[in-house]
Amino acid sequence: ATEITWWHAMGGELGKKVDEIAAKFNESQSEYKVVPVYKGTYPETLTAAIAAFRANQQPAIVQVFEVGTGTMMAAKGAVYPVYKLMKDEGEPFDTKSFLAPVVGYYSDTQGNILSLPFNSSTPIMYYNKDVFKKAGLDPEVAPKTWKEVEEFSKKIVTSGAAKCGFTSAWITWVQTENFSALHDQPYGTLENGFGGLKSEFTFNGPVQVKHWANLKKWQDEGLFKYGGPVGGDNAATMFFSQECAITMNSSGGRAAVINNAKDFKVGFAPLPYYDDVIKEPKNSIIGGATLWVLNGKDKATYKGVAKFFTYLSKPEVQADWHQYTGYLPITNAAYELGKSQGYYEKNPGSDVSIKQIMRGTPSANSKGLRFGNYTQERTVIDEEFQALLAGKKDAKQALDSAVERGNKLLREFEKANAN
Numbered sequence: 001a002t003e004i005t006w007w008h009a010m011g012g013e014l015g016k017k018v019d020e021i022a023a024k025f026n027e028s029q030s031e032y033k034v035v036p037v038y039k040g041t042y043p044e045t046l047t048a049a050i051a052a053f054r055a056n057q058q059p060a061i062v063q064v065f066e067v068g069t070g071t072m073m074a075a076k077g078a079v080y081p082v083y084k085l086m087k088d089e090g091e092p093f094d095t096k097s098f099l100a101p102v103v104g105y106y107s108d109t110q111g112n113i114l115s116l117p118f119n120s121s122t123p124i125m126y127y128n129k130d131v132f133k134k135a136g137l138d139p140e141v142a143p144k145t146w147k148e149v150e151e152f153s154k155k156i157v158t159s160g161a162a163k164c165g166f167t168s169a170w171i172t173w174v175q176t177e178n179f180s181a182l183h184d185q186p187y188g189t190l191e192n193g194f195g196g197l198k199s200e201f202t203f204n205g206p207v208q209v210k211h212w213a214n215l216k217k218w219q220d221e222g223l224f225k226y227g228g229p230v231g232g233d234n235a236a237t238m239f240f241s242q243e244c245a246i247t248m249n250s251s252g253g254r255a256a257v258i259n260n261a262k263d264f265k266v267g268f269a270p271l272p273y274y275d276d277v278i279k280e281p282k283n284s285i286i287g288g289a290t291l292w293v294l295n296g297k298d299k300a301t302y303k304g305v306a307k308f309f310t311y312l313s314k315p316e317v318q319a320d321w322h323q324y325t326g327y328l329p330i331t332n333a334a335y336e337l338g339k340s341q342g343y344y345e346k347n348p349g350s351d352v353s354i355k356q357i358m359r360g361t362p363s364a365n366s367k368g369l370r371f372g373n374y375t376q377e378r379t380v381i382d383e384e385f386q387a388l389l390a391g392k393k394d395a396k397q398a399l400d401s402a403v404e405r406g407n408k409l410l411r412e413f414e415k416a417n418a419n
């Protein structure tokens, strides 16, 4: 059989499920063999793929996180756009079959989908119902606003129900990018970068400054604990060990939550907002990753990739992946299938992510973002956040510096990709 290598960044429960999906596809036919290879974190996988392409050692398929989209789109010679692949191989591929917020994020200006939506997520709130009860809070009521997050956290910490009120994965993605979208605040010029390479970051506005200042204050008061750089993986650990009563993380953290939170009950809720800034928060934005096809392989490989993509997009395959992991259902058919199976009724909270990302009418500030060199910029934002937590800078200085350093990265990217 023709081997198709698939590099991915899915560890733990997610990695096992990826292996299972590939194995099932391989069993379903005999011409192609998909071989998934775990390459580390999202940034590590992207870096490895770029290096491999330069050395002509690239895999056929690579999973790239949503913020690597700008970089992949600019790497024109390296990428075989998915809409073109599916057309060339005569596989059915209808843009309209995908959920609207997913398709918009991965399309070019002509509406062509460049990479296959596979594991799209959005961040949500997870909370420990047992700790809520111990603190004298109603376990069925999640905090809606940041004011309530603060109040609930105070109760949790002062009652001794848990050491920390809340933590968060991804300070960048959750507390800065999604935070800006929810509060309808611009993240960058030119529609958050969708309008071209000349965009500049603007996420140092008063609303973001107020939030970062509060996070610092809440850390000093013992209510908030930083989950660590970039992905903030310690957030999950502190939630599972019941050190922190609340965490904010990808909806795709659901499988890990279900498998690790065995000693306590978990509630799922939308992300909080400042009700003095916005009365009806906007939709949250996409995270997770898509599958990019790389150039330089033979015709048989691409035929197999196209067949595998058709398999991956099947309602039952997508619905199974979505229901197991917490990633979004991706296609309308997979969502409908879950509804007809009664999945959402049987699993309260499992559709919080879908409702949050689909709510209201998206504004230019809540459609997502697309910037080059953004992987590096996320590291910069984290460094500045740590400087804030360490008391080396105040929130305004930290965000101003993240914007200034980020704009340099944008100009470098613009220069490198000038046509």
Ligand SMILES: O=P(O)(O)OC[C@H](O)CO
Binding pocket: 042, 065, 066, 067, 119, 120, 121, 122, 170, 173, 250, 251, 252, 286, 287, 288, 289
């Ligand atoms: O944890 P994931 O896979 O939902 O990804 C989170 C962020 O979107 C990564 O950029």
